[in-house]
Amino acid sequence: MSLLRSQDKHPESSTNPAVLDNQFVDPEAFQFWSERKLSGYQETMRDVVVDIKDPTHLTLPERSALLERLRKLNVVVYRCQGRDFTKKDLKVLGLQLGLSRLDRNLCADGESISSVRVAESTAKTRYIPYTNQPLGWHTDGYYNNVDRTIRSFTLHCVHQAHSGGINTFLDPEIVYLLVKHRNAEYAASLTQPNVFSVPANIEDGRELRPLYTGPVFSIDPANGCLHMRYSARSRNISWNSATEIQEAVEYLKTVIEQAVEYAITHKLESGQGVICNNSLHKRTGFVNGSSVDTQRLLYRARYYDRVLGT
Numbered sequence: 001m002s003l004l005r006s007q008d009k010h011p012e013s014s015t016n017p018a019v020l021d022n023q024f025v026d027p028e029a030f031q032f033w034s035e036r037k038l039s040g041y042q043e044t045m046r047d048v049v050v051d052i053k054d055p056t057h058l059t060l061p062e063r064s065a066l067l068e069r070l071r072k073l074n075v076v077v078y079r080c081q082g083r084d085f086t087k088k089d090l091k092v093l094g095l096q097l098g099l100s101r102l103d104r105n106l107c108a109d110g111e112s113i114s115s116v117r118v119a120e121s122t123a124k125t126r127y128i129p130y131t132n133q134p135l136g137w138h139t140d141g142y143y144n145n146v147d148r149t150i151r152s153f154t155l156h157c158v159h160q161a162h163s164g165g166i167n168t169f170l171d172p173e174i175v176y177l178l179v180k181h182r183n184a185e186y187a188a189s190l191t192q193p194n195v196f197s198v199p200a201n202i203e204d205g206r207e208l209r210p211l212y213t214g215p216v217f218s219i220d221p222a223n224g225c226l227h228m229r230y231s232a233r234s235r236n237i238s239w240n241s242a243t244e245i246q247e248a249v250e251y252l253k254t255v256i257e258q259a260v261e262y263a264i265t266h267k268l269e270s271g272q273g274v275i276c277n278n279s280l281h282k283r284t285g286f287v288n289g290s291s292v293d294t295q296r297l298l299y300r301a302r303y304y305d306r307v308l309g310t
């Protein structure tokens with residue numbers, strides 16, 4: 001039986017067509033959801049940037065504009081210029097959108113917000129985000145245990161790189177929809193509970209993170225919404241060797257690469273940021289300049305919460 005059946009609906013789920021009962025197993029309901037999802041999608045994509053004045057005091061129109069885009073695209077870009085933007089500002093911005101449970105990852109500081117930049121030779125350099133190398137398609141925390149599921153993240157650009165460092169985002173609901181429209185069996189295979197494993201992270205004999213095994217697509221019991229876990233880095237993931245899953249994963253990779261008409265590409269400039277329900281994303285490599293303001297620096301916060309009301 002498909003896992004994509006919401007057993008435990010969120011109070012707000014009735015406003016989200018993605019969480020209607022049986023939508024993934026009833027063809028008519030799936031068709032209805034797909035049409036609604038795609039309606040106006042690309043128009044909204046072209047208008048993904050929202051200006052905000054004070055991240056600590058969103059106005060009602062600013063908040064509505066952010067949520068409107070998040071409901072449709074699962075991602076929004078904000079632009080907040082003319083002020084210094086601190087980690088605390090990012091935290092308070094998140095709180096106004098229902099984001100309060102921060103994930104404390106290995107590279108985050110005491111406030112659980114990471115400074116993502118090219119690291120000097122430290123333990124961080126084994127993680128690609130802390131280099132200037134390109135970063136392939138992934139969702140954040142795809143290796144986390146379910147009690148640390150990353151449902152959203154925010155990124156704020158303090159300084160952009162001299163060149164490169166361009167992000168692209170792709171909505172997991174769109175990816176699922178495209179896979180299922182073209183091959184329902186592949187979509188079902190990707191919901192199996194053992195589609196991939198990520199080995200434990202062990203450093204100096206100490207287990208920093210346990211082994212994870214799970215599906216690519218699932219319905220998140222915490223909110224009834226579609227959740228996706230994925231990494232294009234085959235080095236990081238061990239895919240199930242069953243033929244039907246191997247075929248489904250190959251197909252998924254193709255769909256992701258070909259879904260360019262639904263992908264949002266944006267180079268974050270200083271003062272801009274992203275709020276996102278942990279969509280798929282990737283980053284091009286970049287070259288830093290010699291001055292501080294041309295050395296790429298982003299603040300990143302990861303949450304166990306999905307943006308409230310989306």
Ligand SMILES: [Fe+2]
Pocket residue numbers: 138139140281
């Ligand atoms: Fe990421």
